[in-house]
């Protein structure tokens with residue numbers, strides 16, 4: 001435990017990195033997967049279950065929480081950690097990305113983003129300064145700058161404009177954040193699928209000497225190979241002694257390939273959202289439990305797992321629950337999926353520690369391909 005934010009890089013194995021982030025609320029083992037707790041809950045899960053799967057940190061979403069119950073109310077209630085009963089680190093995003101996708105985006109200019117609430121249609125303005133203020137009111141441990149994320153494909157001029165705006169907003173967020181020893185504010189690299197813009201963004205953000213760097217503007221519709229090329233372009237330009245966070249990523253395959261290129265932190269709704277829709281992630285690949293072939297299969301999803309949802313429940317029962325649209329179906333599959341993602345992260349960390357990450361990656365991908373026996 002330290003009274004400030006401390007990232008330690010313990011080991012590298014080819015491009016993969018093993019480390020940890022020490023914060024007052026706890027340690028974050030990296031490479032780390034951060035379950036998404038949008039409105040102060042990881043959907044369909046109890047947070048002590050989420051912690052038991054191996055999660056050291058979860059995501060909260062500024063955009064959603066500022067609309068309901070509002071940041072001021074969360075502050076009056078003692079902050080997000082106390083309200084949701086999660087005393088470990090929380091990373092809050094600035095909500096920039098959600099604003100683009102969820103609300104009827106009204107206007108974006110130098111001052112910030114003006115948008116209509118998808119909750120009640122009310123009008124809101126979020127400036128870089130207000131975004132940091134909100135994250136402070138929530139009590140967030142790792143705060144994200146306000147940025148502008150452009151969906152791909154996009155015009156180079158558009159990508160450049162958004163990247164440069166995000167840089168100016170990074171400076172304003174840094175000023176607004178000030179010095180908060182036990183907390184961190186991360187910058188967000190933009191630049192779309194244009195290497196020169198990615199490099200310019202990463203170099204400018206590195207000059208700001210921030211505590212960590214997110215790679216934004218990816219997993220927004222581009223093919224995996226473009227995403228990976230942008231990592232290969234961007235990561236060498238970022239300081240090696242600071243954590244790198246790839247936003248919104250991804251599938252287990254995305255995670256392996258991104259770890260191999262030097263990413264330390266991930267977040268994605270994939271395990272929870274697909275769990276609610278009947279899709280199970282396992283060491284042998286994906287299993288669509290809605291499929292009729294599971295109707296009388298009494299095997300569990302994975303008898304080697306230490307997660308009860310994976311080890312103790314039959315596919316037949318999971319199939320019945322999902323087909324019946326019963327809440328327990330989404331609960332058990334979300335639990336299984338988060339447990340599998342954390343088991344994958346644990347396997348990645350162990351492989352890097354033992355200098356056999358390349359073999360681990362190949363073996364894991366083979367096992368997925370072998371399919372569900």
Ligand SMILES: CCOC(=O)Nc1nc2cc3nc(NC)[nH]c3cc2c(=O)[nH]1
Pocket residue numbers: 092093094095096097098144145146147148149150188215216217218219220247248249
């Ligand atoms: C987590 C930080 O969020 C932000 O404040 N801005 C931001 N969020 C993103 C979330 C994303 N999710 C995906 N794919 C599912 N891609 C994303 C990009 C961003 C981003 O550029 N910027």
